[in-house]
Amino acid sequence: MDLLGGAALALGTVVVVVVGGGIVALVVVARRVRSGAIPRFGGTGIHELTRRAGTLLVRLDDRLRDADSELGYAIAQFGADAAKPWADALSGARAKVAEAYRLRHALDDAEPDSDRRQREWTLQIIALCEQAERQLDEQDDAFTRLRGREVSAEGTLRELRSRIEDARARAAASRELLSDAAARFAPAALAAVADHPAQADRLLDDAAVRADAAAAGIAPSGVSSVSGILAEAEQIVHRAGDLLESVERTVRDLEAASAALATRRRELAEDATQARAEVESAPDPDSGAAILDALRELEAITPLSPADPVRELDRLDEAASRLDLALAGSRNQKQRFAHALAAYEGTLVSARSQIAVVRDLVAGGRAGVSARTRLAEAERQLAIAEAETDPVEKLDAVRRAVTHARDADALARYDLGG
Incomplete structure (x- = not known):
């Protein structure tokens, strides 16, 4: 099952559960309002709350209708694993919007509701929409940062390779430092760090291999999907630096x-x-x-x-x-x-x-x-x-x-x- 199909199946499951648990939800809504978990909006009138709830629902509905193409673009650009948080956020937001629509439908049916119930359910609709918006905003911000890193991947790669070369020079200096120290101090005094330069060399070799793999994935357009590989390589170089710092x-x-x-x-x-x-x-x-x-x-x-x-x-x-x-x-x-x-x-x-x-x-x-x-x-x-x-x-x-x-x-x- 691909990621889009999985997200759709997850949404269908959520909607069935939401509808099946409708009666319980009505009781929970009232309790959450009384406990303060759902904001009361002070003395805001029901008509103004209804307008706000409607505006939020329409805005979210439009946003979710466009979201599938965004998800497809993210998968194509970054891969399914990197795009999974976005797919999960979409699934969660859709579930909240589905619950909000169910409450709105309950308010619009032929059976009249008390003023208190209308207010409580409207507040619940607003809360659900705001939660869904926050989920989507967080993932939008995350992908904006990721796209920025991908666009600058070529510069990041240059900096990474420079750090690898600097670390290799530092590893060579650490070997000389240990050799000089070995002439003055007992082996036991240096035993804890004796193999650190060799370990650092192995890590730097690994980082160099990843840098080469990232270079092959950088597109001429300047938009690439290699930030994950570059981040891993940077962490490896950092670990090598820690080993050399221990020697020094x-x-x-x-x-x-x-x-x-x-x-x-x-x-x-x-x-x-x-x-x-x-x-x-x-x-x-x-x-x-x-x-x-x-x-x-x-x-x-x-x-x-x-x-x-x-x-x-x-x-x-x-x-x-x-x-x-x-x-x-x-x-x-x-x-x-x-x-x-x-x-x-x-x-x-x-x-x-x-x-x-x-x-x-x-x-x-x-x-x-x-x-x-x-x-x-x-x-x-x-x-x-x-x-x-x-x-x-x-x-x-x-x-x-x-x-x-x-x-x-x-x-x-x-x-x-x-």
Whole structure:
């Protein structure tokens, strides 16, 4: 069955249902008017309402009589799939007009109606016509936009091909960026984006094939039916761009983490010196022993080779956290605040970087609900940390964000099979 035949059959079905349900409709109309679902038009008289209803019916009837040729043109220009929303809108509008005519016929029959019934049914006719007009107007606007895109298809294709070439150059630059980063950072630090340039190339090849298919469909007249293909190709290029952005962001994050790591090591060396001085002034032997244990653990952390600054920041932060606990009894509040602020900056870099990596893993669509839940909690704790004004609370929140991001990463990689 073609689209026009289907629309006609759907209309016939709707009319039968409408006529068969006439008695029920009469009751529903009255209820809708009383509930306010149908406008009362204030104190507008019945004669003016009748004229408005008649004008709307005539206008819609003429519009629907011309609509089949519009639908045929849309099918010929854009194809049956693209024209289906227009066919559905026509079918719905015809059903509403058929119901409006049924009500008008009931008002015009030999049996007199009460003033209240005349008003209610006339208002229902107006409401049905206005709903039908809105349906048709929405589809008219949609097809106007679609025709505009089709007319400019040649320019869109040129822009698309330019974007593909730019993205190919960006993919080549991303490969060089990864190659340079691989000489400085551990493979695990780059694993999440290592294949992104290759994935982007495959997507760009797909987009280029679609661009060629669209080019073959552009008519000399300037009116073509290729907007769907062009839109799909544009989305594919956008996805390729997202992959390349992930590569660039990951390398930026690793470089930022490297800088933060150097600063963090200097700060922790100063903290260790201060902590040794505080061992003698510890309030009790257990407190002094706890400080010494934490210091030994911190000093045992040596630089990773090959470098993984995010992981190393994590290890340092865990050791620094234990030192904080050991020093809590001997540091005054001012010192704790200053220390928390210093620790916060490095931990913040780690949290943001790890959350970004997990976001990329989840974006692939295969990560399960547990990984997504941990990621959401990590993002929530990061937001708390960034909004908090108390330095100690900020540090605690950002550390919780790191913990949840680490858990989310492990769960996501498990879901992805490694």
